[in-house]
Amino acid sequence: MxxxxxxxxxxxxxxxxxxxxxxxxxxxxxxxxxxxxxxxxxxxxxxxxxxxxxxxxxxxxxxxxxxxxxxxxxxxxxxxxxxxxxxxxxxxxxxxxxxxxxxxxxxxxxxxxxxxxxxxxxxxxxxxxxxxxxxxxxxxxxxxxxxxxxxxxxxxxxxxxxxxxxxxxxxxxVEPDLLAEYMAIKKHITPPVSRLQFGQCSGCNTSLPSATLSKIRNGVLVECETCGRMIIQ
Ligand SMILES: [Zn+2]
Structure with a gap:
């Protein structure tokens, strides 16, 4: 996994x-x-x-x-x-x-x-x-x-x-750094992780720029600029 x-x-x-x-x-x-x-x-x-x-x-x-x-x-x-x-x-x-x-x-x-x-x-x-x-x-x-x-x-x-x-x-x-990030984000917004859905952050439904989309697809850790959630594919 x-x-x-x-x-x-x-x-x-x-x-x-x-x-x-x-x-x-x-x-x-x-x-x-x-x-x-x-x-x-x-x-x-x-x-x-x-x-x-x-x-x-x-x-x-x-x-x-x-x-x-x-x-x-x-x-x-x-x-x-x-x-x-x-x-x-x-x-x-x-x-x-x-x-x-x-x-x-x-x-x-x-x-x-x-x-x-x-x-x-x-x-x-x-x-x-x-x-x-x-x-x-x-x-x-x-x-x-x-x-x-x-x-x-x-x-x-x-x-x-x-x-x-x-x-x-x-x-x-869960990798400790990732878990620490999760806990930090959770203090501001929950759930802290959202899925990428139709090119949008499923947490706040904001469309993401293509550069961000490719980062996510390449497995880079990305935080939504609108809601602050971690976005994963
Ligand atoms: Zn968002």
Whole structure:
């Protein structure tokens, strides 16, 4: 086998190994696993936010209940004072009626706000339950995906190891200088070796000048001026 043919055979197995390595990196199962993890993290964040809202609501509710108790007291006091007023003193009675009406209004607005808060709290509880259920389902899916990915990548990694070994075994059949050149080109472009096809570099489909063509036909090492690959016949 010529040097170039040995290199070509080596490249075939080397690129197969790279393909498996890429498949492992871009595995759809792995991508699903990452998306599933993000979904769970997002639900956990949401759960925390709802809990914070509930705790803020509880604080406000406590303050409002105190304000409501004060408003009830105030109204009671006003009623007491109203009873002690002289019914003939119209101005004082009128002022007292106004004050009591204000106090009642305040009391009703507190009651309305409290009832609103209670319905908010109910809605938050419902949200919390639904996020918890979603997160639990997602966790189950995640665990299954993780098992699948571990099985899949175990098989793939074994396949990759075997393929790397096949390529490695062919390395010694390639002349060391040529192999070094191959490795150097591979850092920039892969696969590093292309065939001459209809007077073109099959790597980038650039037509080659006749001087280059005859060099290739004479077995001289040529690199494509466009893509940098080694071109062999
Ligand atoms: Zn080229």
């Amino acid at each position: 010529s040097n170039f043919e040995a290199l070509w055979t080596f490249q075939t197995e080397d690129i197969k190994a790279d393909t498996i390595a890429n498949e492992i990196r871009r595995s759809p199962t792995r991508q699903k696993l990452e998306r599933s993890r993000d979904f769970i993290l997002e639900r956990q964040k949401q759960y925390k936010q709802i809990e914070d809202s509930i705790s803020g609501l509880a604080d406000r509710k406590e303050m409002l209940e105190q304000a409501l108790a004060r408003a009830v007291d105030r109204l009671d006091q006003l009623r007491g004072r109203m009873n002690g007023l002289d019914p003939e003193d119209e101005a004082s009675v009128e002022a007292m009626v106004r004050e009591m009406s204000d106090a009642r209004e305040e009391l009703h607005s507190f009651e309305a706000e409290l009832s609103h808060m209670n319905s908010d709290a109910g809605a938050y509880d419902k949200q919390l339950r639904s996020v918890r259920v979603e997160a639990a389902k997602a966790k189950q899916a995640f665990d299954q995906l993780k098992v699948d990915y571990e099985n899949e990548s175990k098989t793939k990694k074994e396949e990759l190891e075997a393929q790397r070994a096949r390529a490695k075994a062919l390395e010694s059949s």
